[in-house]
Amino acid sequence: MILGFTFLLLLLILILVGVPVGFALAGTTLVGLLITGGWSALPAMSNTAWATSSEFVLTAIPLFVLMSEVIGVTGIGRDLFISVERLLGRISGGQAVASIIACAIFGAVSGTAVGVAAVIGAVAIPEMLKRGYPAPIATGAVAGASPLGMIIPPSLPLILYGVVTETSIAKLFLAGVVPGLLITLLCCIAASILVRRSHVHATPVETGSLIQSFSLSLPVIILIVLVIGSIYAGIATPTEAAGVGAVGALVIAGVQGRLTVRRVRDALYASARTSAMLMLVLIGAMLFGYLLGITRMPQELTSAVMSMDISRWVIFILIMLAYFLLGMFLEVTSIILITVPVIFPTIVALGFDPIWFGIVLMVNMSLAVVTPPVGLCLYVVKSCSPGTSLAQVIKGTTPFMFMYVLVLCILCFVPQLAIY
Known part of the structure; x- marks a missing residue:
């Protein structure tokens, strides 16, 4: 296990000095x-890389990313906010509430927190x-609700978690619905x-008829029904649903006359860049997981934890605190892919449900995407309001962070909310 921790320390040093993850x-x-094995062990790297990149389920990642990018560049996401704003604009705090609900809805077709923050925040x-x-309330409402894209399906981090732990992605998607809706309600x-x-x-918002407002958000609602509905109905796998969503976004944008050559190029370029980054990190994580397997670090760590006379909940709380601290300095994808292969055997051995833990x-x-100094959504939201300082964004986001902590506690006491 000492050798495994040595390699883990080397990895952290490389990341801290600026080497791409x-x-x-x-x-x-x-x-x-x-x-550990000399030159003869190196062919295992190519075998592991090929086995990882040829996983059929990973096809869902670029397709979901493409769907999100098409919605963003064609202005469909903007129509979504306008629709919700018209419905809620006249109630107290209506626009702040509308921005949170728009983040939740767009999260159901985006899958990433940063994508939600960029489209709705703008x-x-x-x-x-x-x-x-x-400014703190305006920026905090969007930044605080943007992480919903990581919880409400189709969540890209949940896909990565499912691949690494060999857990059903469809079940993970289903488990994320109620917690995501609960967080949305508490944030509102x-x-x-x-x-x-x-x-x-606030200046009152000009409200339109229910039909007009609904028609603006109809394209996103159609996509949600096509993607999530087909998965839950058992009609399509997550990968097939991602293909339906990507094609559906292109068709809807084309029917509305918003699909220009430039927008298609921008969407494809952004999708390729994001997907390539995620695949590179995933392949690297699986390679590192293979190395840890050779050193038997996960197994020995599990044995050491199980031999301690400590409540499993104490261990769980320590794990959650460690993840929170890591989230302040590392990006979410990196944290999941680096740590889950190490910690997951211990979680299972302690009797925690893999779906619930995910x-x-x-x-x-x-919380990692809204906690300084590396909270990406903070910087994205700040860029949407040039005259606002980062301190104001953080101040406005803090109350919403407590909503996530509250739901985290609720899930511990009522796990059925996720594994019903």
């Missing part, structure tokens, strides 16, 4: 295999500021309270 993982594996934040909302309540306490006198982990990792 995928290269750091592969480089550490190369060094580790040379030390529309919602300037509109809220123009109507008199304080928090936003309404914050607006009331701030005595915001959702709890996603709720915890939702």
Whole structure:
């Protein structure tokens, strides 16, 4: 186990000095295999890389990313916010609540927190500021709700978790629905309270008819029904549903006359870049997991933990605290792919449900994208409001972070919310 921790320390050093995560993982594996098995052990790297990249389920990643990018570049995401805003704009804190609900809905077709923050933030934040909302509330509502894209299916981090742990992705998607809706509800309540306490006198929003508002959000609703509905109905696998979603987004944008050559090029380029990055990190993580398997670090760590006379909940709390601290310095994808292969055998040995733990982990990792200094959504939201300082964004996001912590505690006491 000492050798395994040595390789883990080397990996962390490489990441801290600025080596890209995928290269750091592969480089550490190369060094580790040379030390443990010599040159004859190196062919295992190519075999592992091929076995990882040829997984059929991974096809869902670029397809879901493409669907999200098409919705973003064609302005369909903007229509979604306008639709929700028209329905809720006249209630107290209506625009803040509308931005949270729009984040939740767009999260159901995006799968990433950063994508939600970029699309909804670009529309919602300037509109809220123009109507008199304080900058912390305007930016905090979007930043605080953007992690919902990691919990509400189809979540890309959940796909990665499912691949690494060999857990059913369809079951993970189903388990994320109720916690995601609960967080949405709590964030809406928090936003309404914050607006009331701030005595915001926002300019009323021009409301339209229910039919007009519904027609604006109809394309996104159709995609959600096609993607999530087909999975839950047993009609399609997550990969097949991703293909339906990607084609559906292109067809809807084309029918609406928004699909230009430039937008298609931009969407394809962004999708290829994101997918390539995720695949490189995933391959590196599986290589590093193979190295840890050789050193028997996960097995020995599990044995050491099981030999301790400590409550499993104490161990669980320590694991959650460790993940929270890691989230302050590392990106979510890297954390999941590096740590889950090490910690998952211990989780299973302690008797925790793999599906439940996957959702709890996603709720915890939702904090990682909004906690400084590496909280990516904080910087994305700040870019949507050039005159707002990062400190104001953090101040506005903090109350919503407590909603995630509250749901994390609720899931521990009522696990049936995720594994019903």
